[in-house]
Amino acid sequence: MSTGGKKGDAPPRKQQPQKQQSSAGPSQGPSRTVRILVSVLLLLHVSALYLYPLANSRTSFTVRNIVQSPWLRWYGDPLYLNHGHGFFGPDPPDGFLVDYVVYDDQGKEVSKGTFPDPKEIWPRLRYHRFKMLADQLESPGRGMKEDRLRAYARQLIREHDGENAVVTERLHTIVPYEDWIGDEASGRKGKPLDDPSLYQTLTRVTQSRADVDAADAALESGAESVPAPIGPPEQIGPGGPLQ
C-alpha cells in the first residue's frame, strides 16, 4: 500500500541532473505562484488543525492566546475545527442518565422514562444523540447544567403535552473491576454492572407549562435570558440513593 499518490501514481522521482530543471515541482498542475499561495494557506490550515486540540486547560498561555485570538477563531470556528479529539480520554467516562416524569394539570402521570434508553430510542445513532444530551450536562459552563436540565424539562412538557415535569440527572458509576470480579478466596461475590449502589442522583429540576410559555415568549421577543426558575435546583449530595 502507498499514500494517496506518492508511489503509485505520482510521476517517478526525477534524477539528479533533472533536479535543478524541475525545482518548481512537477510541470503539470498549478503555476509556481499558485503553489506558493496555496502552500501558505495549507500551512495556516494545518497549523489550525494542530493548535486547536493543543489548547486544553493544561497548555501554555501562549497556545491559549493564539487559539483564542480572533484571527484564528475567525477561521477555525466557522469551519468546525475548534475542538479537541479526546476520544475516551483522559479516562473512559462514567455514564449519565436523565430520568423524567411528566404530569398533567390534575397531577396525574402522563409519561415517565429515562434517556438514553436503548430499548426505546433507535436507531443507535439516535440513541447516541440522547446519550450526549445526558453526558454533556456535565460539560463546562458556569451554572449551565441546571439551565440545560430545565430546557429538557420544558421540551418534555411540550412533547407529552403535560403541565409539569420533574427531571433528574443521575450518575451511573462504572463498576470497579475488583468489585465486578469479586474474590473467591474471601467469598466476596462480584457486583453486576447495574448494581443499585452504582447509581447516584445528582440534580433535580421542575418546570411547568408557565415556564414553557415564558421561554417561548422570550425567544420570540429575542430576549437572551433564560426564564427564571421557580426555585433553585435540588442538589443531591453524594451517596444519594437510586430512585
Next chain:
Amino acid sequence: MTGLRLALAEYWGDVWEAWNEFWFAPTAPAALSAIRVFAGAMLFYTHLVWSFDLSAFFGPNGWLPLDLYARERGYDLEGGHSYMWSLFQHIQSPTLLWTIHIVALVCFFLLTIGLFSRTTAVLSAFFAIMYATRVTPGAYFGLDKVNCMLAMYLMLGPCGARYSVDRLLNMRRGATGEVPTSTWANVAIRLIQLHMCAFYLFAGLGKLEGQTWWDGYAIWRSIASSEYQSIDVTWLGHYPHLMNLLAHGTVLFELFYPFLIWPRFTRPWMLATAVGMHLFIASCMGMITFGLAMLIGNLAFVKPATVRKVMDPLARRFALLLLGDRAGQSD
C-alpha cells in the same frame, strides 16, 4: 561562505521539491472518489436520523433552545468571542426547517451517487457544518467532527471523477478514456491524511493525561459502561493481561499513527490495527457510525491503484448495466 550558501540553496531546493511532491504531485482521483461514495452515504444516513427529532434538536425551542445555545456558544465563556455560526440559529418556522433538511438530504444523496459532485460537495460541507454547529455543545460527538472533516476536503478535489453518475454521463457522451490525474485530488487526500493524524495524535495524548490508560483499566471501563455497551464483552475481564495489552496497544497505536502511517512497510499494519480497533468500537460499544467514519478517513492512506482493484469491477458492472456497449473498457 560560497560553499555554505550553495549547501543552503541545495537544502531549500530539496525542501521545496519534497513539499511540491507531497502536496502538488497529481494523483489518480480513485481514493478521493471512493471516499466520496462512503462519506456521502454516511452524511446522508447521519442526517436522515435527525429526521426523527428535527424540530426538537434544531428548532428554536427544544432540547437545545436558542437562548441557551447563544450562551453556550461561548460569547464570553472563554474570554473570547465565538465565530461559530449555524444557519439553524435563524430558523423559526418548522416548514422552513424541514425544507432546508430535505434540501440537505438531497445534497448528501447526490454526493453519494456523484451527481453534480463538486457542487453537492460544497453544499454538503456547508450543511454538515451547519448541523454540527447547532448541536455543539449538547448532542455532538466524534462522528460530527469526522463528517465535517471529510465533507470539507471532498469539495477541494474532483471527488466525482470516478464511481459517480457524473462519470457515467461523461462516458455516455463518449469520454470513456482514462480519468486524468489531479493535483487537487492530491491536496484533498493529503489534508484528510493530516487531519486523521491530528485525530489520532491528540486522542493518544489526551489518554496520557488519564490514569486508567496507564494502569490498563481503561478497557474495562470502556466495555463495562452499560450506556455504551452494545455487545457484552465483559468476559474480557477474565483476561486482565489481555485488557492491559489492549489499553497500552490503543495508546501506542494512536500516538504512533502519525509517524508509522507514512512508511509503506508499516502502513498496512497501522491500517489493519485501525480496522480492528474501529470495528471493535463499532460493534461492542455501539458507535457504528463513528467507527465506520474513521475507517472512511483511513481510506485516504490506501493507494489509488488498490482502491481501483476493489471498486472498478463494481463500477464497471454498473456502467455496463446502465450504458451497455457505450461503457467501453473504462470504469
